[in-house]
Amino acid sequence: MAExxxxxxxxxxxxxxxxxxxxxxxxxxxxxxxxxxxxxxxxRIGLFVTDATIETMLGVPFNIGAxxxxxxxxxxxxxxxxxxxxxxxTAFAVLVAGGISHLLTDGLKIWADGFASAWLYPLSWxxxxxxxxxxxxDYRVLVVVGSVALAVALLDHRVIVDRHTSTDxx
Amino acid sequence: xxxxxxxxxxxxxxxGVVGLCIHYGATYDTNWPHPTGEQLATxxxxxxxxxxxxxxxxxxxxxxxxxxxxxxxxxxxxVAAEIEIHDTTAAVEPGGTVQAYGTLQAAExxxxxxxxxxxxxxxxxxxxxxxxxxxxxxxxxxxxxxxQLNLQQLTFNxxxxxxxxxxxx
Numbered sequence: 001m002a003e004x005x006x007x008x009x010x011x012x013x014x015x016x017x018x019x020x021x022x023x024x025x026x027x028x029x030x031x032x033x034x035x036x037x038x039x040x041x042x043x044r045i046g047l048f049v050t051d052a053t054i055e056t057m058l059g060v061p062f063n064i065g066a067x068x069x070x071x072x073x074x075x076x077x078x079x080x081x082x083x084x085x086x087x088x089x090t091a092f093a094v095l096v097a098g099g100i101s102h103l104l105t106d107g108l109k110i111w112a113d114g115f116a117s118a119w120l121y122p123l124s125w126x127x128x129x130x131x132x133x134x135x136x137x138d139y140r141v142l143v144v145v146g147s148v149a150l151a152v153a154l155l156d157h158r159v160i161v162d163r164h165t166s167t168d169x170x
Numbered sequence: 171x172x173x174x175x176x177x178x179x180x181x182x183x184x185x186g187v188v189g190l191c192i193h194y195g196a197t198y199d200t201n202w203p204h205p206t207g208e209q210l211a212t213x214x215x216x217x218x219x220x221x222x223x224x225x226x227x228x229x230x231x232x233x234x235x236x237x238x239x240x241x242x243x244x245x246x247x248x249v250a251a252e253i254e255i256h257d258t259t260a261a262v263e264p265g266g267t268v269q270a271y272g273t274l275q276a277a278e279x280x281x282x283x284x285x286x287x288x289x290x291x292x293x294x295x296x297x298x299x300x301x302x303x304x305x306x307x308x309x310x311x312x313x314x315x316x317x318q319l320n321l322q323q324l325t326f327n328x329x330x331x332x333x334x335x336x337x338x339x
Contacts, residue, residue: 005305052246066194112271137294
């Protein structure tokens with residue numbers, strides 16, 4: 001994984017750009033997408049409870065890594081969509097999209113054998129070749145992602161001001 | 171959707187997550203192309219001469235001999251194997267994390283064709299953790315500027331902000 005701040009800022013950037021072109025895609029959905037970008041790393045619960053501990057409790061094999069896949073984020077998005085008062089389908093879709101932005105970003109990082117993780121599970125165990133663009137501890141990832149997100153935030157502010165002005169002049 | 175029904179569906183979905191993790195755990199070993207810590211600990215000889223991927227924490231380095239020793243852990247985070255990686259010039263210190271891809275050999279050694287330094291040292295994992303906490307706080311903080319918790323109904327409702335009206339022109 002890249003660190004979570006980069007994932008959240010990437011989601012912010014993508015969904016804010018979407019909000020410029022899709023009228024109903026307001027800031028609340030940008031915020032929802034950023035939450036979705038956190039979902040795959042819920043697998044980091046493994047830092048606190050090992051799979052072996054849960055296996056002992058349940059008596060069956062267990063691997064929290066399933067959360068860091070398309071199947072895992074889809075179920076988490078379904079749970080997430082239950083806790084919003086309305087527009088549950090939109091919430092589900094946006095949460096999944098946020099999670100996919102995370103998985104796709106992770107799919108670009110360097111693996112020593114040249115193939116990404118099997119994040120398409122349970123659809124497939126296929127590991128696609130990775131372009132190997134970065135390693136997760138490289139602070140330059142955050143510098144680049146943070147700069148782009150800041151630029152988008154500033155432009156977004158301007159878009160809002162422009163729209164406000166044009167509305168006032170109507 | 172009524173609150174009771176939502177809670178019930180939510181519980182079913184939570185079981186769904188657990189079920190997915192159980193299926194993933196049960197099928198991982200046969201679908202992941204590289205041996206896990208458990209497999210190395212129990213059937214090491216079966217993987218000798220295979221090209222495999224190892225991910226582990228660096229215990230010691232020897233830049234002169236171009237070797238480093240890494241610990242491979244199992245599901246319980248216990249040390250399952252300690253492998254000496256040869257032919258690597260990776261710049262890493264003890265406490266760092268590397269991925270090594272190469273041919274496994276007898277006597278717990280590997281000749282690496284590719285080594286990737288994931289963390290150069292222990293401070294980098296702390297950096298990732300600290301920055302990740304900032305990311306979580308940012309996402310939740312921004313979410314709470316847009317959504318408001320309704321404790322009675324256990325739902326998040328959209329906040330009525332001027333931003334929404336602005337954005338809709």
